[in-house]
Structures are given as structure tokens and as C-alpha cells.
Amino acid sequence: MTEPWVSVEQIAEHLGVTRDSIYRWIDRKHLPAHRVGRLWKFKTSEVDAWVRAGGAEENLRPDEKSPD
Numbered sequence: 001m002t003e004p005w006v007s008v009e010q011i012a013e014h015l016g017v018t019r020d021s022i023y024r025w026i027d028r029k030h031l032p033a034h035r036v037g038r039l040w041k042f043k044t045s046e047v048d049a050w051v052r053a054g055g056a057e058e059n060l061r062p063d064e065k066s067p068d
Helices: 008-015 019-029 044-052
Strands: 034-036 039-041
Touching: 008 019, 008 044, 019 039
Parallel strands: none
Antiparallel strands: 034 039
């Protein structure tokens, strides 16, 4: 059986983040997403692999301290 495509809302819920975070990660962090007309669609397995590879890690600016 093939893996279904999921929406922005579904992938945001899967990751426990906001829709705004998803759009920001598509733009700035190359979250694996596919444009279908005006909609963004995702394969959950691709997104999970991206997260495991560190794609969602926050990059601190040089003037920021890391949380201890």
C-alpha cells in the first residue's frame, strides 16, 4: 500500500507544531514538501527522516546563549 499525502494541518499536528512553523521550515529549512496546485502536501516518512537528520534543529545566533 502506498503512503498517503498529508496536508499542512496534518503534518503540523503530527510534529506538534503550528502551521506557521511548517511554512517557515519549508521556506528556511527545506522541509520536504511538494506543491500540488496551491496546496503543500507531505509524505510523513520524508518529514520524519528530515527531523531525524536534524532538519528541525534551531540554529542560535552568535549573540544568543544556548539553554542549559
